[in-house]
Amino acid sequence: MAREMLRQGGRSARIQEAVHRTVQELLKNMDRGEITVPMIADKSGVTPSTIYRRWGDLSELLADVAVDRMRPVADPEDTGAMTSDFEAFILQYAEEMSSRVGRALLADVLGSLEGNAPVKCCQYTYHHLETLRERASARGETPFDLGEAVDFVVAPIVYHILFGDRELTPDYCRALVARFFGK
């Protein structure tokens, strides 16, 4: 029984890897709207029903692939003080998320309704902010409030990226940060 579960796990992981890789390959050469589940299945060497069973539908699969690509590769830069750490992180976050690639990843993550891609996506942000808070504490600084940082700095940035209602300049991002720290 244990061995069966392990084998299943191994097979399951291989399927996930093959399907994710296929989706990423397809996205390099075509629009999301042109990609279909049968096409992904064929190139991954699995059946369409395997994909439907595992991911529900194409939008869940695209969300899963997108959030996987958003996984952070490094901690935020350590600039020596909390407010400058925070500003550097926010400027980088805004730049990455507002790029063509960032907007496509966000659209894929938020285009799904059933899966947990959106929660996973924002947990990466929470994790980085928590790192900045811990660093501040270790320096003897009073750390900022995590929830307020999301509400008053991260959320407006994400809103403007998603809805395209205003340009996201570094000056605007810096003003959000300055206001957050009461400067």
Add this chain to the structure above:
Amino acid sequence: MAREMLRQGGRSARIQEAVHRTVQELLKNMDRGEITVPMIADKSGVTPSTIYRRWGDLSELLADVAVDRMRPVADPEDTGAMTSDFEAFILQYAEEMSSRVGRALLADVLGSLEGNAPVKCCQYTYHHLETLRERASARGETPFDLGEAVDFVVAPIVYHILFGDRELTPDYCRALVARFFGK
């Protein structure tokens, strides 16, 4: 030439109406992930290429239909004072957008990258906020700042709806409003 353009316009409007109606009918009975362009074309009596030419792809069409359904039907309630008008509007906005229907519409609007559905969607919000501001001015109240209302009240609400990282209680929404008005 003028007649030709008018006829085109009429035909174009009829196609738009038929396709929108078909998508809305289909969405009542099946998941978005099951809906395809050929299916919509068949039920609307148009060719798939008509749909691709006009909307680009399925996600743009779904975004277009969703934003059309989000078009406001009435002005925000007039409660007699700016802060209570604002709070009433925000509570209703949060309730509608966090409902199952609201989240599905937001996912459709934001799942598109090319069209103008996201901008149209947030213009509805801006329009309502502008109505509240004009009403405040007419009463002799100092109107709130539109951009700040979006940044510090609307954006956090939308963020939490989209990413599912915290429950959106009326108390939380009221606290955002109170903080915005410096109470």
